[in-house]
Amino acid sequence: MSILSKFSLQDKVIVITGGTGILGKSFVKAIAEAGAKLCILGRNQEKIDERVATAREIGAEAIGLVADVMDEESVKAARGAVLAHYGTIDGLVNAVGGNIPGATIGDDQNIFDNKIQDTIKAIELNLYGTMIPTMIFGEVIAEKGAGSIINISSLAASRPLTRVLGYTVAKHGIDGFTRWMSTELALRYGDKVRVNAIAPGVFLTEQNRTLLTNTDGSYTDRAQKFINGTPYRRLGDPSELEGTLIYLLSEASAFVSGETVFVDGGFNSWCGV
Template sequence: MENQFSLAGKVIVVTGGTGILGNAFINGIVAAGGAVGILGRNRQVAEERADAINKNGGKAIVLIADAMDVEQLTAAREKLLSAFGRIDGLVNGAGGNGPQGVLQNDEDVFKMNIDGMKQIMDLNTWGTIIPTQVFGEAIAKTGKGSIVNISSMNSKRAITKVLGYNMGKAAVDCYNQWFAVEMANRYGDAIRMNALAPGFFLTEQNRNLLTKPDGGYTERGELVIKQTPFKRFGHPDELIGALVWLLSDASAFVTGSMICVDGGFSIFGGV
């Protein structure tokens, strides 16, 4: 029986490929047989990851670009096409939060950093849409492909302090459904768009919010664990199965969906 979950012969670009979750994404794609474009701003990390993949028999290329910069993304697209001749998939892994998008409990809610919130919202919203505009055009010329966005628990529930991030991911969810319909109307079942919605995974952006230097949980971290039926944070590798499924032909009739990988956080009522 043909392995529908295989990514053999497929070329996938991963934005945010130099991040913690991005590392799991690129390794999962390569393990499933795909070639990967590691797109990010940190050249040293991207080159280290690509070298490790290529030395182990996989196929990876470094693409240095800002997910919000059309010219840089276009140059990255042409480099990827020059190397592999096609693009079959895109993982919109770029995004995240920052201190400018956090409203602490002791701060005046009517004097929040609006510019900071806008910056984080734009990063997550347009940092998803702009790469899709650039790489999606190449996928359409290939004739068949899959685009996977990264949503969040923040898009569906009121997570305190991080308004810009919440709104950015809510916009990603709206775009995920809207663009999936546009692709279906224009390309039939050839080009699909779906989203992964991770629960709480420790990343560079949230580690200090959720854990203490000694490895224990902060008050916020304790609240997350309390609301997660599995009573732990996720491990980045636990996103790989759902990602590969969405990129592969095994999910050929799936579009506009959001797959929660969250240890039950999204369904738990707290009682």
């Protein structure tokens, strides 16, 4: 097998949760360009249809399903639909996640006055929203004895980012879950089943643009702190996650499992000096 062919996902069936999100948009594009057959999960039918159309315009086969990753029965129904349509599953990308406004602690807020129930919701969304699909779709991959599962971690799992308590706790859980699942699946199902995570840096998207930029286009204080802590001296673009995603989904990373790969312009490596 040539090195280029190792990066191909030709005819692989890849399920992506959160495919309607900002990062999910780049993930769908990259997976489609790599030749895979996609199943895109989300909660908004209109956005799902947009992502499916994007994949098909690239030339990939794609279907979309409405599913709630926090609902076990909903995810099981989606698994049944994927298997009925494609007959198998070769990869899973757990792209559901994000923060909840009520779970963010303001600079002027007493940290002990935070909305604990919103913090719990943020933990559940980011952690359980990854664990549930992994246990359901991952079972097919494990029993097949081959496939790749990708979780989404964060800088918050390695560096204590202020204000985002629930998100931080959840992403620590993602890293632990990634390592645990990678070990158990390999020991029980062999060396063709892999679980890894991607830890994105700070990416400027339409979703967070108002948080990172002022009305005049300049960066907010928080955004500037991220830039100052990044050797690349800039924020990332979602497209810059695509290469790492395809690498971890493909045979090019056949001996890589249990790892969290940072895509952050060097932020996590730099001490500031």
